[in-house]
Amino acid sequence: MKMSPQQFLDWESKRITLLGMSGVGKTTLADKLPKQNWFHYSGDYRIGTQYLGEAILDNIKRRAMEVPFLRDLLRSDSIYIGNNITVNNLAPVSTFLGKLGNPALGGLSLAEFKRRQALHHQAEIAAMRDVPAFIEKASDIYGYRHFINDAGGSVCELDDPATLELLAEHTLILYIKTTPELEETLIERASRDPKPLYYREEFLDEQLAAFLAEKSYGGIDAIPPDEFVTWVFPRLFNSRLPRYQAIADQFGYTVDAREVARVENEADFVRLICQALSRA
Template sequence: MKMSPQDFLDWESKRITLLGMSGVGKTTLADKLPKQRWFHYSGDYRIGTRYLGEPIDDNIKRQAMEIPFLRDLLRSDSIYIRSNITVDNLTPVSTFLGKLGDPARGGLSLKEFKRRQSLHHTAEIAAMRDVPDFIAKASDIYDYKHFINDAGGSVCELDDPETLEILAEHTLIVYIRTSPELEQILIERAARDPKPLYYREEFLDEQLAVYMAERGLDDIERIAPDDFVTWVFPRLFRARLPRYQAIADQYGYTVDVQDVAQVNDEQDFLQLLARALAA
């Protein structure tokens, strides 16, 4: 969706999609908007509750079945287990994705890891394609004036132009571009606390081969799961940046993370986007 700054400011019911790496402040920015006027759609929350809900719960139950006490209670239907995903706590989604490597250290086989990655890919496409329906619901059912789509950090990996065209048709796409300083902070944070991530299969195969050669490994099960995540994160980060920029160049607009950090309220947010459209 393309428009002039004045058209944007005059737009009665604003609909925005925020894109960018995890950690650049998409959710923080969305939370600064008045909750009585802005419907906050979280792509990751939709993935975890609608499209990966059952696989996530099954994964938790599978782990619980390893504990004899819980096993007996589950088999007798004496307890009920499900994840407690919220917009602010998406840990069950990343836990389901898991990490590649040594099963003794919680790692997954390459086959199982790719299966879960594929499920996430399908779920993320579906969650983004749900945006038009939720725009309608937000207005018709809940009487929200404006809509913000807080998209996940891996949207640039979907390789699905139709999904991007749907988002561009129904929302103004805004990419939050990171800075070298924040990039280093996020890389250091990932090294301290390696989290499961989504990878394009082509990227994973390519980087896994390099990692195995560098580490002198000949078996996936010898990989230390946290070590691979720490090693690959900077490469993933830098591979995603031009992908996000390409989306913004074709379908939307770009704002810098330093400017986003100066936003304190709705008026600041609208002026920031108006300047981006003017540029």
Template sequence: MKMSSQEFLQWGSKSITLLAMSGAGKTTLANKLPKEKWFHYSGDYRIGTKYLGEPILDNIKQQAMEVPFLKDLLLSDSIYICNNVSVDNLAPVSSFLGKIGDSNLGGLTLGEFKRRQALHHKAEIAAMYDVSEFIHKAESIYDYKHFINDAGGSVCELDDAAVLEHLAKHTLIIYIKTSPELNETIIERAKSSPKPLYYREAFLDKNLAEYMLENNFSDADNIPPDDFVCWIFPKLFKSRLPRYQAIADQYGYTLDACDVAKVNNDDDFIQLIAAAIERQTP
């Protein structure tokens, strides 16, 4: 939604969506807001608990069934398996997404990887549509005054205008823009610890073909999973930046990550947004 700085300051129950790459400070910022006043909605947590809960468990069980000792216990109902997704621990979601490549190195076939990517895409759309329901719940049931939607880094990849319009209708969209220096830090950090990621299929197909050509691979199922993630991450990161900016330009406002890092409490946050609205309103 668009509004004047005065309208924002007078908005009694503020609902805000934060957009940025992982590492830009979204979650750190959300954790600085008083828990008794701000309801923290994590898109990734909603994905892992509501929409990918069963596929995540199926994946874990499939791995466990390959261990004879665990297989016997599972088949006799002597043990059960559950995942422990939390706002601070999204590893089950990440491990489900997986990486393309050599199965001996923990990789997935291209077909299985794309199947999981499609499930995640559908789940992320559903989780973002749930925002409006949770805004209502947060206020009417739990008596929270304000609402923060810590959206996943791949929201800009959904290519679904209706989702963005839904978020813009119910929340003020704020993009946390990183500096070139922080961009390089995030990229280097990702390279040192390559993690599973979501890719738009067209982006994945184009860059996978390029990677295989550069490295003389004829079959995607043979590539080293971590090496590919390290190779593609800088390209993914840079491709997302203009997408975030386009969303902010159309539906919301932009904050500088350096300014966000200086926020100590919700008063600082509110004043920072009000100043950004003032500057960015024609």
């Protein structure tokens, strides 16, 4: 969706999609907007509760069944397992994605890892395609005036033009670009605390082959799971930046993380977007 600053100011029901790497400040920015006016739609929350909810629980139950004490209680329906996913706690989603590598260290086989990656890919597309319906629900059922779509960090990996076109049709797309300082921070953070991630299959195959050759591991089962995640993250990070920029160039607008960090309230947010529209 393209518009002038004045058109944006005159837009009675503002609808924004925030794009950018995980950790760049999308959720923090959304949380600064008045909750009585803005409906906060989290793509990752929708993925975890609607599209991967059963798969996440099955994974947890499978692990619980390995513990005799829990197995007996589960089989007798004496206990139940549930998710406690929130917008600010998406650990069950990342736990489901898992990490490649040595099963003795909690790693997954390549086939199982790719199966989960494919499920996440399908779920992320579905969650983004739900945005128009939730815009309608937010207004019609709950009475929210404005809508913000807090999209996941892997949206640029979808390779699904129809989904991006749908988002651009119904929302103004705002890409939050990292700064060199933030890039360094995010890469260092990922190295210190490697988390499961989504990878395009082509990217995964290419990087996995390079990793195995460089490290001389004999196969997937020999890989320490955290080592591959740490090794691949800077490469994933740098591969995503031009993808996000291409989306912004075609469908939306760009701001940088320094500008976003200065936003304290709704008025600041509106000014930020008007500045981005003016630059374009």
